[in-house]
Amino acid sequence: MEERICECPHCQCPVPGTAIPVNGHYYCCSACATAHPDREPCQNPDCDCHRHGWGGIKT
Numbered sequence: 001m002e003e004r005i006c007e008c009p010h011c012q013c014p015v016p017g018t019a020i021p022v023n024g025h026y027y028c029c030s031a032c033a034t035a036h037p038d039r040e041p042c043q044n045p046d047c048d049c050h051r052h053g054w055g056g057i058k059t
Contacts, residue, residue, distance in 0.1 A: 008032035011042060011049035 004015035006028040013028040027033035029043035036042075036050040 006032050006049075008042075008049050010052040011044075011047055013042060013044045013047055013049075 004019070004026050005011075006013045006015055007025040008027055011028060011032055013032075015026045015028050019026050019028070022033045025033075031037075031040040031042055031050065034040075039050050041050045042048075
């Protein structure tokens with residue numbers, strides 16, 4: 001099975017196999033899936049995707 005990469009525009013983190021699609025897209029964490037509310041950081045401490053101001057698809 002091919003590894004999925006988070007669909008947050010500035011994130012390159014792998015998506016866990018247990019991830020549930022949000023509007024048909026897969027994200028590595030809830031922060032990316034909800035467009036980083038209040039600049040909530042990615043689950044990966046080395047990832048700075050939340051600093052770009054937009055993450056995923058707001059639900």
